[in-house]
Amino acid sequence: MATQSSSHETDTGPAPSDISPLIVSSIHEIKNQFSILLLHIEDILNGSQQNENNDTAAKLRGEVNFISHRLSEMLGSYKSQNFSITPNIDQHALEELFDDIAIHHTLTETSYDLTIRYECNEDMFGFFDEHMIQNIINTAVYNSAQTKVQTQKNPHTAPVSEILISAHWDEEKQNGDSVTIFIEDDGPGYPDSMLQNSQTESTSTDLKVEQMKTGLGLYLAHQIAQAHTRNGKQGHIELLNGRTLSGACLAIHLP
Amino acid sequence: MSESRYYQNKKVLIIDDLAEMRSSLKGKLDLLGAKKVDQASNGENALELLRNHNYGIVCCDYELGRGRDGQQVLEEARHANLLKESATFVMITAAQTLEMVMGALEYQPDGYIAKPITYDEFQKRLTKVLRRKAIFEEINGAIDDGMVDDALEHCNQLISEKPKFSLPTYRIKGKLLYNDERYKEAYNLYKTVIDINPVAWAKMGLAKCLHVSGKHDQAKTILEELIKTNKKYVECYDLLANIHCEERNFDTAQKILERAIEQSPKAVLRQSQLSSVATRNEDWNVALKSSRKAVSLGKNSVHRSPDSYLNLARALQPQLLNGGYREKTYALNEIDRALETVRQDYSHDQQVHVKASLIEGLTLQNQGKEEEAKKKLDIARATFDSLKIASAKKCVKDVGKTYVDTGEHILAEEFLTEMKEKNIYSQDSEELLSQVSEANHASKEKQEEERIIQEQRKEIDNLNNKGVELFEQGDMQGATKLFKKASKSPQASISTYLNTIQALIVFMQKEGLNEKDSKFCEALFKKLTDVTEKSSGYKKLAKLKKMYQELKA
Numbered sequence: 085m086a087t088q089s090s091s092h093e094t095d096t097g098p099a100p101s102d103i104s105p106l107i108v109s110s111i112h113e114i115k116n117q118f119s120i121l122l123l124h125i126e127d128i129l130n131g132s133q134q135n136e137n138n139d140t141a142a143k144l145r146g147e148v149n150f151i152s153h154r155l156s157e158m159l160g161s162y163k164s165q166n167f168s169i170t171p172n173i174d175q176h177a178l179e180e181l182f183d184d185i186a187i188h189h190t191l192t193e194t195s196y197d198l199t200i201r202y203e204c205n206e207d208m209f210g211f212f213d214e215h216m217i218q219n220i221i222n223t224a225v226y227n228s229a230q231t232k233v234q235t236q237k238n239p240h241t242a243p244v245s246e247i248l249i250s251a252h253w254d255e256e257k258q259n260g261d262s263v264t265i266f267i268e269d270d271g272p273g274y275p276d277s278m279l280q281n282s283q284t285e286s287t288s289t290d291l292k293v294e295q296m297k298t299g300l301g302l303y304l305a306h307q308i309a310q311a312h313t314r315n316g317k318q319g320h321i322e323l324l325n326g327r328t329l330s331g332a333c334l335a336i337h338l339p
Numbered sequence: 340m341s342e343s344r345y346y347q348n349k350k351v352l353i354i355d356d357l358a359e360m361r362s363s364l365k366g367k368l369d370l371l372g373a374k375k376v377d378q379a380s381n382g383e384n385a386l387e388l389l390r391n392h393n394y395g396i397v398c399c400d401y402e403l404g405r406g407r408d409g410q411q412v413l414e415e416a417r418h419a420n421l422l423k424e425s426a427t428f429v430m431i432t433a434a435q436t437l438e439m440v441m442g443a444l445e446y447q448p449d450g451y452i453a454k455p456i457t458y459d460e461f462q463k464r465l466t467k468v469l470r471r472k473a474i475f476e477e478i479n480g481a482i483d484d485g486m487v488d489d490a491l492e493h494c495n496q497l498i499s500e501k502p503k504f505s506l507p508t509y510r511i512k513g514k515l516l517y518n519d520e521r522y523k524e525a526y527n528l529y530k531t532v533i534d535i536n537p538v539a540w541a542k543m544g545l546a547k548c549l550h551v552s553g554k555h556d557q558a559k560t561i562l563e564e565l566i567k568t569n570k571k572y573v574e575c576y577d578l579l580a581n582i583h584c585e586e587r588n589f590d591t592a593q594k595i596l597e598r599a600i601e602q603s604p605k606a607v608l609r610q611s612q613l614s615s616v617a618t619r620n621e622d623w624n625v626a627l628k629s630s631r632k633a634v635s636l637g638k639n640s641v642h643r644s645p646d647s648y649l650n651l652a653r654a655l656q657p658q659l660l661n662g663g664y665r666e667k668t669y670a671l672n673e674i675d676r677a678l679e680t681v682r683q684d685y686s687h688d689q690q691v692h693v694k695a696s697l698i699e700g701l702t703l704q705n706q707g708k709e710e711e712a713k714k715k716l717d718i719a720r721a722t723f724d725s726l727k728i729a730s731a732k733k734c735v736k737d738v739g740k741t742y743v744d745t746g747e748h749i750l751a752e753e754f755l756t757e758m759k760e761k762n763i764y765s766q767d768s769e770e771l772l773s774q775v776s777e778a779n780h781a782s783k784e785k786q787e788e789e790r791i792i793q794e795q796r797k798e799i800d801n802l803n804n805k806g807v808e809l810f811e812q813g814d815m816q817g818a819t820k821l822f823k824k825a826s827k828s829p830q831a832s833i834s835t836y837l838n839t840i841q842a843l844i845v846f847m848q849k850e851g852l853n854e855k856d857s858k859f860c861e862a863l864f865k866k867l868t869d870v871t872e873k874s875s876g877y878k879k880l881a882k883l884k885k886m887y888q889e890l891k892a
Contacts, residue, residue: 115433119454123363126457145457156433170569174538175506180471187463188453209503211536215451314536 108162115155122148146195153226157301160219169311171213178208178251178263185221185249196229198244204251210263212319212338216308217265220321221249223301224267224334231271231332244271248329254337262317268333273325305336314339345469346372349395353378354385354412355431356404364398367461382407383639389421396469397422398452401432407636408605414446415607419641425479427472429465431456445543445574474504478511487519506532513544522548539569546578555582566598573599577609584616587766592616593625600629607633608642614650626654634677645691648681652698659705674702693722693734697741704745712745728763736767743775748782751775795830803835806842815846819856826863833876836863840883847890860887 125145129138182202189200225247232244247269254262305321312319317339324333351373355361361378368376377392379385382403389397397416401409409430416422430448450468452461472479478497481490494512498505509532516525526548532541542565549558562579565572576599583592596613603609614630617623633647651673658670678695685691696719703712723731723738735758742751755772758764764772802825809818822839825831840863843856864887870880 119433120359122457123359126363130458170571172539172569173536174540175503175536177503179503180467183467184464187460187467190459190463191457207503211538 108159111155111158115152115159118148118152118155122152142191143195146191149191149195150226150229153222156219157223157304160304169216169307171216171308171311173211173213173312173314175209175211176214178204178210178265179206181214181218181221182249182251185218185225188218188222189225192225192229196232198229198232198247200225200247200249202249208251208253208263210251210265210338211314212312213308216311217336217338220305220308220334220336221265221267223305225249227301227334228267228269228271228332231269235272244269244331246270246329250328263338265336265338266327266333267336268324268327268329269331270329271331273330274323274332279323279325302334305334309336309338312338343372345466345473346374346396348374350374350392351376351396351398352385352388352392352394354380354382354397354399354403354409356380356400356402360400364461367458368398370458371462371465381405382409382412385412386415386421386639386641389416394422395426396465397426397428398465399428399430399448401430406605406638407607407640409448410444410446410603411605411607411636413448415641417446421641423479424482425472425476427469429468444572445540474501475508475511478508482515487515490515506535506538510540513541517544517547522551526552539565539572543572543575543578546575550578550582555586558582571602573603573606573609576602577612580612580616589616589620593620593622597625604632605636607636607640610636611642611644611647611650614654615646618650618653623654623657626650630654645681645685645688645694648677649691649694649698652677652681652695652702656698656701656705659702671702671706674698689722689726690730690734693719693726694737696722697737701741701744716741716745731758731763732765732768735763736765736771739768739771739775743771748775748779752779792830795828799825799828799830799832799835803838806838810842810845815842815849818842819846823859833867833870833874836867837876837879837883839863840887841879844883844886844890848886852890857891 122145125141125148128141129145182204186200186202192198193200228244228247235243247267249265249267251263251265254264302321302323309319309321319336319338322335322337324335325331327333327335346368351368353361353364353368353376355364355378358380361380365376365378373396377388377394379388383406385399388394399409399412403409403412407415409432413428413430416428422428427450428448429450429452431452431454433454449472450464452464452468456464474497478490478493481487481493491512494508494515497508498512501508509528513525513528513532516522516528525544529541529544529548532538533545542561546558546561546565549555549561559579559582562575562582565575566579569575576595580592580595580599583589583595593613593616596609596616599609600606600613610629611633614626614633617626617629630647630651633644634651637643637647655670655674658666659674662670678699681691682695696715700712700715700719703709703715719741720738723734726734735755739751739755739758742748742754752772752775755764755768755775758768759772802821806818806821806825809815809821819839819842822835822842825835826839828835840860843860847853847856864884867876867880870877
């Protein structure tokens, strides 16, 4: 990728034993393969009107989408360690942002049999990097969807059937336009171990093995939220359970 | 669907280097009801098409292989007005490229679409981008019609009606005011925005306003701050480098441009500017690299400039001088090609012909063909003399510099002085003239110094020879007088000192010790303390020391 190679030209280069650039470029390649795979699945879906393969193809499409996102996350985390995250902050209407997210997750809804809703006042706006915040929200949505897959076989836990994305002014509007975005589901919620950690600094080293599947995404989310600063205030993320829906809730506080 | 109004009657251009992606996109757009869908596989073809057609929608992949990237296509299209303001430019990127690569940029696409994408999602995303673009429909329409005041009025209306779009609207308004040279109003607007939120583009706007009103230091402070937090905001580097050039800090300007190019190596204009600054700084490695890039990226570009070709031919000269046979041959080929292209493609530009002839002259000189070089420079000079004053002013430094580079320092000074009297000069030629005349003056002084030294050496030789003559005739007093005089000269050598000592000792052996002469001897021995065993006069010195000690005893 052009930007990556140019940054490496000026560095002294990785130590011979450091194979992470190799791994990164492999991930990048795999991701591109998935893009093509997705094109083929599209063809199948468009070609066949109604047959029994249709459902399978749609599920396949959802999974491929999900894997692509995970790979993006891995690349993103690698870059966040090697290059500083500098958000391109501007004013964005939250309704627009949520609309984009909803479009992006049309597939997630059908392949995981979920309802994704968003709620916000149409006049609401915030100051943030659109793409970065989208990425955090996507991560949270995919996490909820995955929770559904993992808990489906367990009759004692509530299956996720709904995801709600909403935005709220933090204080009275005239006190400053701080915004919090909540992404919540009606699943079993975060395990206690994760809630305890949520207010403290989330660093890559203190992630426990059982958290790894969501840890990388949350780690990146935390880095991104922190990079959002305004009037000396810094953004952060928070994990909650049972806010308005019964399950997990990720809060993104933006100054 | 009512949304089809966004596609109907619109010509669409797809830019992607992968045929598979292009046809898949075309299929989707056809389904959406686009009127006509054209395709380009690289930036060069895309710009060609953009120049000749009026597209309503452009879907461009960010990664376009070897040539330009999507951002460059966008910048050139907007910069050269190949794309109407009301036309929608959509950048298609791989998701992770998007968030990390895109930062604050002056030229932003109307929307991004992340790959991979399904038909459904593509349709919804594109429709959404078009719907959003439609919010600014009246403003963009007025801009396309050249109605600045109407556009500003529409901006004000939108800001008061839809506060959630106020910042993007302010951004358009700021640009309109700035381009209309209403700098004070633009400045105030950017101030207002920064009070709401110190977004990068508003700080950049403020710096631009400060720059045009001559407040360089304030502009520089803002830009340096911006670069620290928004490393990828390349336009900041451009303006900062520009200010440093205006202040004639060319070394600093070069460093800043090099940093900008690290961030965006594919920008033609930036590479071409770096090649010019590096050429001026005589940093030939950087000049060579950047001019090569500028030439190869510049094909079909609005930012293509003859300077890149000329800088390339100039930057290859050190290889002609210092390279091996192969290197020289390759360099010569590349120089010929660059100069031939620039003469052909800019055949009506006499300045180009002057500069090309100058470099041809230098090329011949560096190949050791001095006669031919002189002839070439005479041709350059004749073409130069036929230029109008305004054009001549732009070439006068190049002519003078080439004289300097071919070793004609006096000619350079005479030429520049003559041109100055004819009112043909620039800040650059003035600077060169003062450098050349200072150097010429210094070399004249050095010559004079050398002449004096030669004379003094001659005199010593004279005194020495006469002294030896008198010594042999036995006139010790006469001989010592001459030797003493010789050893007081600043050019006196070891052998002068040794001869003097010898004459004094012999004289005192004959006439007896005297205080004055023995002091003189001792002073000379002190001057000879550096003479070591390896020096040629050592034996004689040892002998004389012994004689002197015997004499004193």
